[in-house]
Amino acid sequence: MSRTRLILSLLIPALAVAGPLPKPDRGGVPESRLYDYGVMGPPATPAIVAAAGAAVATPLPAGPFEADWESIRKHYRTPAWFEDAKFGIFMHWGVYAVPAHRNEWYEKYMYGAGLAWHTANFGAPDQFGYKDFIPMFRQEKFDAAQWAGLFRRSGARFVMPSAQHHDNFALWDSKVTPFNALRMGPKRDLIGELAAAVRKEGMKFGVSNHGVENFTFINPPQALDDRLKAAQADLYDPKWAAFYNVADRSPAAMTRFLSDWLARNLELIDQYQPDLLWFDNGVNLRVLDPLKLRVAAHYYNRARAWNKEVSIGSKFVAYAPSNDDTQQVGAIIDFEKIGARSPPDIRPGPWMVDDAIGSTWGYTSGMKVAGGGAIVGRLVDTVSKGGFYLLNLSPRADGVIPEEQQRTLQEVGAWLDNNGEAIYGTRPWKQFxxxxxxxxxxxxxxxxxxxxxxxxxxxxxxxxxxxxxxxxxxxxxxxxxxxxxxxxxxxxxxxxxxxxxxxxxxxxxx
CATH class of the missing domain: 2.60.40.1180 (Golgi alpha-mannosidase II)
Incomplete structure (x- = not known):
């Protein structure tokens, strides 16, 4: 019996194979109406996390960073480039742009509240599931050099696409998962192409990974679940079980999922040397700390060998072991959207806010897009309080950034050409x-x-x-x-x- 299976058999209580999962243990984190502690993250136990880590044999690279909080605290420094850059581009870029309906959570809604709309427009899930959008995500007009030139002219100093969203589809050439853009859909290494083009334009390049939330993302109503299970279709098709993570939610499946999450992050780090690695709310869970620390130590030791300044970006208390979000260790805290969740005043320490250019994060038909004046106002407000403004774009499934989004970027870039001295390299004054x-x-x-x-x-x-x-x-x-x-x-x-x-x-x- 393998070490992983032995740990599972001895320590993990039984969970339902499918169906609703329990909410994860908050680990002492206080309730907050502003933040998702991690309710979309997998409700793992310490034993599951230990088994998941043991299943990934990749050794820790040589360097000063160990996979513990004290070592990370001692050796980590915020990158100087981040302190000065102030403005970057984020992207929700993925398969959900094919239906272009509701928002980037289309996969979640099509198996729930959006079932009728999906069925009317594409067919019932047993005939046309989310997986069937992948061949339609062709990116045939994607031109990495054109995108990178647009971003540079916008005044951005940093570019970060979503390498993987909650739907579990990887936009890079992956050896860890078969559900990737080189093998399916575009048949291209989208992350690799964009990374090379962005760096050629002199900008920093990062990747975001939202994948840890996939395990709990889809929760179909009982009638649909029963129908798909009986037919062994879509969510219950054995060929796609590891893509959807619905058919099997046992402790062993959760262990495999977390091992896969860890391995994908190590692969992203080693293949693309990102200047920033960003995580969504699902990693906030305290129980996942051993895996997060392993990612951090691997990343920061690698960066020492590359002679690069890099950082993890995350939300709330993911990298704040004291459960105080002002005490981040080895990471830059991110806030979602300008407004109630973002700092109302000058906030000490490095931070950023990710903010959508439009009414949805991912591309949707008819989405409303903010103009240059509104975006410049948000950028200036963020920088005056000590933050970094990360503007999210919404590319289409054919690889085009819509004209209205490009126009806004051009307006922002023209303003920064004249006024960038008031933004780049600045620090907050005594009042914002x-x-x-x-x-x-x-x-x-x-x-x-x-x-x-x-x-x-x-x-x-x-x-x-x-x-x-x-x-x-x-x-x-x-x-x-x-x-x-x-x-x-x-x-x-x-x-x-x-x-x-x-x-x-x-x-x-x-």
Whole structure:
């Protein structure tokens, strides 16, 4: 008997082979209305996690990092490039763009609340399941060089596609899973092609892996489950069982799933040398710490050999063993969307916010797309509070980034061409803003970014108490602006107003 099977047979209580799974143990993490602790992650036990780790024989690469929190804390440093880059591109890029309906969780909904719509448009799941969208995900118009050039012109310094979403389909050339883009669908290594093109344009490249949530993602109603099981179709087709992870949810299956998750991450690290490896909420579970630590130690030791500064990105307390999200260890915390979940004020330490350009994360027909003015406003607000803005795009199934998304990127890039000095390499000032204006700082300058009224503004916080102002300039223009510093604040006049609702950026030098 193998070591893995022995651990399972001795220590793991029986779980149902299929059907609803128990919610995972919160591991002492307090309830939060803002964060998913990991309810979509697999409800593993310590024994299952131990067996999953033991099943992956890959040795830890040589280096100072061990797979424990103290070692990671001692040796990890936030990459300098991340501190200065401030703006990056994220992508929800996957099979769900084929139906282009509802959102990127189409797979989950088609076996539940969206069953009637799916059946009316594609057929019942026993005739046309989610797997049948894979051959339609052709990416025949995907041009990595064109995408990379667009991203560079947008002003982004970092690009991170979703290498795998909750649907368990890998967009890279994988030896770990057969369900990958080189063997199916596009028949191309999408991640490899994009990584090479992005780096050729001088940008950093990362990958996101949302795959740990696949094990609990699909939960069909009983009648559909019974029908598919009786027919051995789709979710219960033995050839696709390891893709869907519905037919078998036993302890042994969960162990195999977590071993596969670990192996896929090690493969992504070794094949593509990502500058950032990002995880979604499913890895927040404390019980998964041994696997997360193994990924971190492997990644950071590899990066030492590559002579690269890299980091993991994750949410809430995934890499905060104290269960305090302000005490991250070996990772950069990510917040989902500008608003209730993102920091309302300056937050110490490195952080980022991922934010959608449109009304859905993945491409959907008729999705609404924000314009350049709105995106620049979110970028400036994030940077003023010490964060990094990660703008999500939604490519189509044919490999095209829709024109309205490209137009927004071009508008953002044009603004950054003139005003990037107020963004790149800056740090928060003593307060992030005043009214609708936002502040950043660099050296002896404070940058004020906002929409002036009638070409002028009074910034109360920049009165004499802030220090003596020497000059005021508007980025993107030659010369200095007339100003007056008095008790009521700093009055600046002669500000040019940009078209399209884009803000002005003032450089105030002390």
């Amino acid at each position: 803003g005043e009214d609708s204006w936002r502040f950043t700082s660099k050296g002896d300058a404070v940058y004020a970014v906002g929409l002036p009224r009638d070409g002028s503004v009074v910034l109360r916080v920049l009165g004499p108490g802030a220090g003596r102002v020497q000059r005021v300039e508007q980025l993107g223009r030659d010369g200095v602006l007339p100003f007056r510093q008095a008790q009521e604040g700093l009055t600046v006049e002669g500000i040019s107003i940009a078209a399209g609702g884009l803000p002005a950026a003032l450089k105030v030098t002390f």
